Amino acid sequence: MIREFPDQAIRLILETPDIVRGLLLVAISDLAKQINYDKLQQLNRTFIMDNFRKLEADMVFTAPFVDSSGESPYEVIIYILIENQSTVDPTMPFRVLSYMVRIWDMQRRELEDSKIPLHQWRFRPILPVVFYTGSQQWEAPLELKQLMDLPSSLERVVPQYEIFFLNLKSASPDDQVKEDHPFGWILRVMQKEGSTKREFEEALFLTLERLERMPPEEQVNWAKLVYFLLAFIHNRRKESEHGDLLKIVGFFRVKCGNDFCIVLKSPLIPLWERGK
Numbered sequence: 001m002i003r004e005f006p007d008q009a010i011r012l013i014l015e016t017p018d019i020v021r022g023l024l025l026v027a028i029s030d031l032a033k034q035i036n037y038d039k040l041q042q043l044n045r046t047f048i049m050d051n052f053r054k055l056e057a058d059m060v061f062t063a064p065f066v067d068s069s070g071e072s073p074y075e076v077i078i079y080i081l082i083e084n085q086s087t088v089d090p091t092m093p094f095r096v097l098s099y100m101v102r103i104w105d106m107q108r109r110e111l112e113d114s115k116i117p118l119h120q121w122r123f124r125p126i127l128p129v130v131f132y133t134g135s136q137q138w139e140a141p142l143e144l145k146q147l148m149d150l151p152s153s154l155e156r157v158v159p160q161y162e163i164f165f166l167n168l169k170s171a172s173p174d175d176q177v178k179e180d181h182p183f184g185w186i187l188r189v190m191q192k193e194g195s196t197k198r199e200f201e202e203a204l205f206l207t208l209e210r211l212e213r214m215p216p217e218e219q220v221n222w223a224k225l226v227y228f229l230l231a232f233i234h235n236r237r238k239e240s241e242h243g244d245l246l247k248i249v250g251f252f253r254v255k256c257g258n259d260f261c262i263v264l265k266s267p268l269i270p271l272w273e274r275g276k
Contacts, residue, residue, distance in 0.1 A: 007084050009231050010131070013183075013224045014059055014080065015042065022183025023080070026176055027129050027166040036064040036072050043077075047102045058082050060103060062124065077103055077126045084133050090140040094147060096128045096163055129164045133190070138167055177210075182225055185210045189229060193236050197244075200237065204229065204248055 013019050017040040024032035043060040059080040064072035079099060089095065104123050111121050132138055140146075142163045145155050168190055176184040176191075185207040192203040207229070214222045226249070233245045 007082055009228055009235075010082050010133075011059060013186075013228050016221050016224055018218065018221055019183050019224070020061060020078070020080075022179075022181035022186075023131065023166070024078070024127075024129065025179040025181050026171070026184055026187065027131070028127065028164045029179065031127060034066045035076070035078075036066055039064050040078075043106075047106060075124050077124045078129070079103060079126050080129045080131060082131050082133070086134050086136060088134070088136050088138050088140050091147065092130065092140065093142055093144040093163065096130065097144060097159060097161065100126050100128060100161070127164065128161070129166065131166045131168070133168045135169060135194075137170070138165075180210070182207075182211055182214060182221070186225055186228060189232065193232075197237075197241055200241075201245065201248060204233075204245065208249065 014023065017037040020040060021032060021035070021037045024035065040061050040063040043062060045058060045060050059082070061078040061080075062075055063078060065074040065076045066072045067074065079096075081096065081099070083089070083092075103126060107123055108121075130142075142165055143160075145158045148158065150158070168187060171187070171191070173188050173191065176187045178184070189200070189203045189207050192200045195203075208226075211222055211225055230246070230249065233242060233249075237245060
């Protein structure tokens with residue numbers, strides 16, 4: 001059982017650069033393909049305010065951005081907000097902007113501490129991604145001006161920035177797996193959270209089948225994704241279904257250093273093909 005699931009579980013698997021790539025391929029496919037994930041670095045997501053009150057963002061990364069020439073002279077900040085609330089927050093544009101400003105302020109302090117001359121200061125652009133997993137239909141706009149009563153002539157004084165919004169429940173299943181990244185297939189399982197047992201079994205089987213095609217060098221990513229599926233079954237499906245769903249996974253654990261690796265021990269055969 002994972003407390004605050006799926007928030008904590010998603011954070012766990014997003015600590016792997018290629019899984020970050022998988023999420024971005026679904027949320028912002030064009031920009032995602034211009035990021036160098038080999039040099040992706042996760043930043044401390046706790047920002048200290050002037051009143052020493054700690055405020056946690058979700059996940060923040062830096063990575064080189066590859067331009068049209070194939071060079072990567074730029075660096076971007078990737079901010080992923082995992083929104084699991086059951087109700088829609090209409091103030092989301094303000095929340096995202098406040099986090100972005102804190103990230104830039106953290107960079108300002110770094111520039112000051114490094115004694116960089118003011119005329120050499122360069123702030124990194126931020127790619128804000130909201131990953132919404134709630135069940136309520138999200139119809140709230142993601143523009144700051146929508147939170148204000150103002151005439152059109154004043155709209156130009158309102159900060160403008162794009163928020164990349166990934167809505168788990170309403171996203172097209174085909175769009176999720178268009179790039180055939182394993183994380184897109186994980187999203188298809190998550191999307192079936194409230195579906196019938198048979199529908200969930202089918203999504204689980206197809207996803208595990210895709211994970212089995214991952215190359216050996218991605219074993220760490222594979223283990224994290226399978227562990228996520230196990231945790232999702234345990235936390236999101238009825239206890240009476242656990243036995244049958246775990247039979248589909250057909251797993252056992254072996255000790256690997258200080259970590260537990262998950263290894264499939266039998267061919268994946270859907271229960272409905274076993275005459276169940």
